[in-house]
Amino acid sequence: MLAELSLYLSFPFVRYALIVSVLIALCSSLLGVILVLRRFSHLGDGLSHVAFGAMAAASVAGLKNDMAIVLPVTVATAVFLLKNGKRGMIKGDAAIAMLSTAALAFGYLMMNLFPTSGNISGDVCTTLFGSTSILTLKRSDVVLCSALSFAVLLIYILFYEKIFAITFDEDFAKATGVDTARYNLLIAVVIAVVVVLAMNLVGSLLISALLVFPVLSAMRLFASFRNVSVFAALISVFCAVAGILISILASTPVGSTIVACDFVIFLLCTVFGRNG
Amino acid sequence: MISIEVKDLSLGYEKQVVVKDLNFTVHEGDYLCIVGENGSGKTTLLKTLLSLNEPLQGSIVFSGGLKRNEIGYLPQQSNVQRDFPATVEEIVMSGFAGKNSRRFFHDESQKKTAKENMEKMRVADLSSSSFSHLSGGQQQRVLLARALCATEKVLLLDEPVAGLDQQSSTSMYGLIRDLNREGMTIIMITHDIEDVLQDATHVLQIGHTNRFTDIKTFRSGRKEEDHVG
Ligand SMILES: Nc1ncnc2c1ncn2[C@@H]1O[C@H](COP(=O)(O)OP(=O)(O)O)[C@@H](O)[C@H]1O
Ligand SMILES: [Mg+2]
Numbered sequence: 001m002l003a004e005l006s007l008y009l010s011f012p013f014v015r016y017a018l019i020v021s022v023l024i025a026l027c028s029s030l031l032g033v034i035l036v037l038r039r040f041s042h043l044g045d046g047l048s049h050v051a052f053g054a055m056a057a058a059s060v061a062g063l064k065n066d067m068a069i070v071l072p073v074t075v076a077t078a079v080f081l082l083k084n085g086k087r088g089m090i091k092g093d094a095a096i097a098m099l100s101t102a103a104l105a106f107g108y109l110m111m112n113l114f115p116t117s118g119n120i121s122g123d124v125c126t127t128l129f130g131s132t133s134i135l136t137l138k139r140s141d142v143v144l145c146s147a148l149s150f151a152v153l154l155i156y157i158l159f160y161e162k163i164f165a166i167t168f169d170e171d172f173a174k175a176t177g178v179d180t181a182r183y184n185l186l187i188a189v190v191i192a193v194v195v196v197l198a199m200n201l202v203g204s205l206l207i208s209a210l211l212v213f214p215v216l217s218a219m220r221l222f223a224s225f226r227n228v229s230v231f232a233a234l235i236s237v238f239c240a241v242a243g244i245l246i247s248i249l250a251s252t253p254v255g256s257t258i259v260a261c262d263f264v265i266f267l268l269c270t271v272f273g274r275n276g
Numbered sequence: 277m278i279s280i281e282v283k284d285l286s287l288g289y290e291k292q293v294v295v296k297d298l299n300f301t302v303h304e305g306d307y308l309c310i311v312g313e314n315g316s317g318k319t320t321l322l323k324t325l326l327s328l329n330e331p332l333q334g335s336i337v338f339s340g341g342l343k344r345n346e347i348g349y350l351p352q353q354s355n356v357q358r359d360f361p362a363t364v365e366e367i368v369m370s371g372f373a374g375k376n377s378r379r380f381f382h383d384e385s386q387k388k389t390a391k392e393n394m395e396k397m398r399v400a401d402l403s404s405s406s407f408s409h410l411s412g413g414q415q416q417r418v419l420l421a422r423a424l425c426a427t428e429k430v431l432l433l434d435e436p437v438a439g440l441d442q443q444s445s446t447s448m449y450g451l452i453r454d455l456n457r458e459g460m461t462i463i464m465i466t467h468d469i470e471d472v473l474q475d476a477t478h479v480l481q482i483g484h485t486n487r488f489t490d491i492k493t494f495r496s497g498r499k500e501e502d503h504v505g
Contacts, residue, residue, distance in 0.1 A: 037360060158380045165373035168360055169351065175326035176426040177345025177374030223406030224363040 001249065008248050016137040021240040021258070023149035024201050025210065027194045029236035030156045032211035033229050034187060036219075037167050043081060044211040046100035047195040048204035050077045053103030053110075055199075060114040067196070074196050078188040137200075145197055152190050156229075159183065164225055201240075202255030210236070213262035220266075220273030235265055278304045278340035278429055278461070280325065285334035287320045293332060294320050300480055300488040304340065304429075307462040311469050312482035318465045319352055321482065322432050325463070342430065345374050348423030352434040352465075356419065358408060364418050365403040368394055371425025390425055397421040397451060413444030420451065431455065433464040437471075449475065 008014045028044075035043055054073040063069060081096055137145075156163065162183055165173040174180040198207050214236035218228045243258030250257075285298040294317035302308050310318050323329045325336060327344055338344065348371070371393075372386045394400040397417040402410065407418060416436060423431055436452065437445035453475045456462050466472060469479065479494040481487040489497070 037357070161370070161376065161381060162373050164362075164366065165370040168362060168367065168370060169356060171323070171326075171328055171351060171355065172349055172422070172426075173370075173373055175328055175345075175347065175349045175374075176371065177377065179377065219361050223361055223408070224404075225361055225366050228361045 004249065005245065012139075013137065014248065016139070016142045017254075018241065018244055020137060020142055020145045021201055021244055021254075022237050023145060024194070024198050025214075025236040025240035025258075026233050027149050027152040028198050028207070028210040029214040029232040030152070030229060031187075031191050031194050032213075032215040032236075033218075033225075033232055034163060034167055035191070035211055036215045038170075040082075041208065041212050042096050042100075043078070043191065044195055045208040046081065046096035047074055047078055047192055048199060048207040049100035049107075050074055050103040051196050051199055052204040053107035056107035056110045060110045071193065071196055075189050075192040078192040078195075079185060082184050082188045141200075145200075148193055148197060152194060155186065155190060159186070163187070168225075202258060206255050206259045209259040209262055213259070213266050214239070217262075217266045217269040217273075220269040236262070239265055278338075278342040280342070280430070280463075281337045281339070282325075283335050283337070285324070285336065286332040287317055287324050287329070288332050289320075289329075295482055295486065298334070298482075298486055300478075302430075302461060302463060302478070304461055305456070305459055306478055307456045307472075307476045308464070308478045308480060309469055309472055309476040310463065310465045310480045310482065311467070316482045318482055319434055322349075322434055322463070322465065325432060346427050346429055348425075348427030348431045350416070350419055350423050350431070350433040350436055353412075353416075353438055356415075358415070360407060362407050363404050364394070364399055364407055364410070365390070367407055367418055368399075368403075368421045368425060371422035374426060386425070390421070393421040393424040394418075396424070396454075411444070413440050413448065416440065416444075416448060417451070420448075424455075428460075430461045430463070433462070435465050435467065438467070445471065 009018075032044075035041055051070050051074045054070040058069040061069075077099065081099070162173070162178055165178055166180055166183055170180055195207055198210055202210055214232040215228065217235050218232040222228050222231055239261040240258055243261045244254060246252065246261070247254045247257040280302045282298055282300050286293055286296050287298070288294040298321070300308075310321065312318050320329060324331050326347060326349055368390045369382060369386070371390070372382050375386075376382060391400065391403075394403055397420050399414060399417050399421060402414065402418070407415065410418065420433075420436070423433075431452075433452065437448050440448060449471055452462060452464065456475065464472070469476075473491070473495065476491050478488065478490050
């Protein structure tokens with residue numbers, strides 16, 4: 001088995017896949033801390049469906065570089081949802097549910113009405129559950145993904161204290177002079193970027209798992225915000241690596257295998273954790 | 277000498293007016309008690325003073341060099357996430373977040389101030405404990421220590437003893453009294469004015485009619501009511 005693994009690891013595309021998954025797992029778990037604690041767990045889900053719709057629109061429009069559409073659309077949606085989360089005509093979680101299902105439905109409709117390839121259900125399945133596309137990454141994809149991931153990581157570390165203050169008590173933070181509107185915007189943009197990146201890895205249906213599971217696991221084990229952040233990241237990275245290796249050896253779908261690992265770890269943490 | 281002057285203030289949400297024609301002034305060192313029925317707009321008033329809500333009408337003037345972000349705040353308890361994974365120290369330190377807008381991290385002097393505030397609020401020995409495992413009274417004292425990191429001048433407290441037992445309430449009021457005696461200006465919403473009649477310097481009653489009086493007038497007014505009743 002080790003020989004088999006080292007054979008696989010000698011292929012650049014396997015190494016690329018590992019690098020990208022580790023980075024995405026790291027970023028998504030950190031953002032997950034913010035989302036879960038601010039009770040926005042569904043935001044990632046909703047955004048990923050919107051990104052799916054945008055992707056469908058891009059492919060129907062015959063655009064080669066769909067990121068140029070998907071990223072701005074997702075960012076705009078995130079900003080809109082976070083801004084109107086508390087006081088809008090439609091309450092936060094209902095707004096998310098509406099947008100996400102509508103985007104999903106329209107995306108699928110468009111792909112059916114204007115098929116761009118012979119294998120629609122294959123395409124759809126790929127976008128929803130992630131795909132082998134993680135194994136067909138080019139060098140440029142890896143560079144882009146690394147740059148974005150480092151930006152996310154840097155933002156989380158540099159603004160750690162403000163992020164904590166806003167996540168724990170937004171009113172207090174705002175009243176005592178934290179520019180909450182600016183940080184909320186920053187967080188929305190970063191979340192959108194991570195969701196779009198993560199679609200490559202686990203597809204748009206499973207993104208929530210990547211965001212939410214590591215945090216919930218870490219919260220079972222630790223009581224401080226710092227430890228929850230650090231260990232959510234470690235757990236998430238561990239699951240990503242384990243998931244990829246298992247999926248290579250057992251020929252299982254990458255995204256689902258990673259999520260399954262996350263789930264198993266969550267169960268273990270719940271059983272053995274002291275805060276469960 | 278700092279002061280907060282409220283003139284012809286109307287408060288509310290969108291088009292619904294909650295409180296009308298408020299007028300009062302708070303001076304440095306005052307201890308203002310705000311009383312009124314549930315839903316009369318006490319919390320809304322505090323949030324407006326904190327610039328979390330926009331006033332519908334009227335003005336709030338801060339003078340004597342008091343800046344908007346130099347006010348400490350103890351929120352109504354329902355607004356705090358009791359099960360949040362954080363240590364006491366993490367929460368107290370977050371009181372500085374608004375002061376560090378040009379800096380990413382706190383400095384050593386802030387760490388020292390936080391420690392002093394925790395000692396003042398008698399939660400220093402809990403500094404690495406989990407916030408969610410504390411009693412209600414301990415949690416309130418932690419949040420008060422956080423508020424002290426945000427201000428040295430004015431504290432706004434929204435029902436600080438709601439839900440606490442008699443002993444914790446007494447100790448909480450004691451801590452607030454000590455802060456006031458050290459020069460902190462206090463604006464506090466409370467249900468049981470009886471407990472702070474000795475401490476407060478002014479009373480603001482909110483309701484159908486708003487009344488702002490100093491504590492002597494308030495006490496003698498109550499005596500008269502007793503005689504009539
Ligand atoms: N965010 C809000 N949007 C609309 N109305 C609100 C909001 N918060 C409070 N209110 C209303 O304003 C009134 C005053 O509320 P509040 O200031 O919380 O009262 P109190 O603190 O005196 O109990 C209540 O009628 C309440 O329903
Ligand atoms: Mg209230």
